[in-house]
Amino acid sequence: MPRPIQLNIQGFYKTPVSKVLMPIIAIPSLILNFTPTLRPFFLYSLEDLTNPYKVWRVLSCKLVFHHTTDLVCGLILIYYFRIFERRAGSRKFCSYIQSMFILCTLLEIFCLVVMQHGFEKLTWKPGFHSVLMSFFVKFYMDVPRTNAASICGIPFSSKSITYFMGLQIVFLEPMNAIFSVCGILMGILYRLNFINLQNWFNIPESVADFVSRTIGAIVRTKPPQRLLQPMGATREIQRQQRMELLEQEMLLTQAQGFLNRQHSIRRRHNARQDQIQTGIHMNRDNGAPQQPPAEDKIVQLIEMGFSRSDVLQALSVVNNDVTMATNLLLQE
Structure with a gap:
């Protein structure tokens, strides 16, 4: 072997x-x-x-x-x-x-x-x-x-x-x-x-x-x-090898955490884009003209820290429903 x-x-x-x-x-x-x-x-x-x-x-x-x-x-x-x-x-x-x-x-x-x-x-x-x-x-x-x-x-x-x-x-x-x-x-x-x-x-x-x-x-x-290295035959060698493997484990854990965060961000972004597309298709299927959102609703969401462009886009997707628009914005 x-x-x-x-x-x-x-x-x-x-x-x-x-x-x-x-x-x-x-x-x-x-x-x-x-x-x-x-x-x-x-x-x-x-x-x-x-x-x-x-x-x-x-x-x-x-x-x-x-x-x-x-x-x-x-x-x-x-x-x-x-x-x-x-x-x-x-x-x-x-x-x-x-x-x-x-x-x-x-x-x-x-x-x-x-x-x-x-x-x-x-x-x-x-x-x-x-x-x-x-x-x-x-x-x-x-x-x-x-x-x-x-x-x-x-x-x-x-x-x-x-x-x-x-x-x-x-x-x-x-x-x-x-x-x-x-x-x-x-x-x-x-x-x-x-x-x-x-x-x-x-x-x-x-x-x-x-x-x-x-x-x-x-x-x-x-x-x-890279060396063909057998398991150490003494306690000192084994302890040293464990320390070296521990360093590798720390680096791998750090890299894995970074990749997981990137994957989570990408997944939330894709989910939000799907919701936007679904809302657009639903509005088109209804055939009813989209009413512009009331200014007080826009101001309410802007005061929560969202940009005006994101607020307008979210309200247009959920037919000017402030609660649903808030949930949609928080998912980003």
Whole structure:
């Protein structure tokens, strides 16, 4: 029996932002973990925000993980969350990271100001935690559960290991929980488009095109090849294959939903056209001259939000019956 052909989409195909983001986070984090004397440059206090020579620490501290455990789990999560870049595109994915970077930083500074009253000098080292945790909102809402099972009454699925790694980061230090809550809260507000947040920090298309032609040409990954790939013989290989199949399932679900919406719109349009044609034939068969609709009926339907041309056409089909004309217009 021939082995099934599978599309090998492991790696960073169509995810250049994730490919660049991982070394940007990993390199300074490794330097920081092996050189403890540099730690003061990756944290800040309230006084540093007003010091023009130290305010840059607000940026530097967001690009690292302060512990090796955080670094390992964080890089794995960034690699997993690259599925959102494949789904939304690199420009939208980068715009989301930029938005979370700015919004989470502002919220973290607000928390620092509030908590400063209970401490003499409180230092803040948020790291990349809040931005990373904001992705769990997308992960929870958009990624379906597969291969669900129950162990001692506790449900487990293919998403459980990702949640476990997130909890490992959250509870490693008490402050990590504060930064994680900031990220999750901003992720929820962004998804709800609170005060139009989704349009605040979008990257312009001209900038995205320029970066794609310059830096993108260097970091772009070659298209995957179709491989004769048997089922993995180890748990790690099987888990990786399930993640890749999950990405394909998400893309197929998104495409199917788009096709269903288009089919529904087309079907309603055809039904309305059939009703119009039927009404025209009925009027012709009756042989009676069509009376022009009263102006008050036209105004009544226009005030409901319909255009005058559509109102006149609908009234002519249903012999100036306002109720039937309303039903006909609502079907469009």
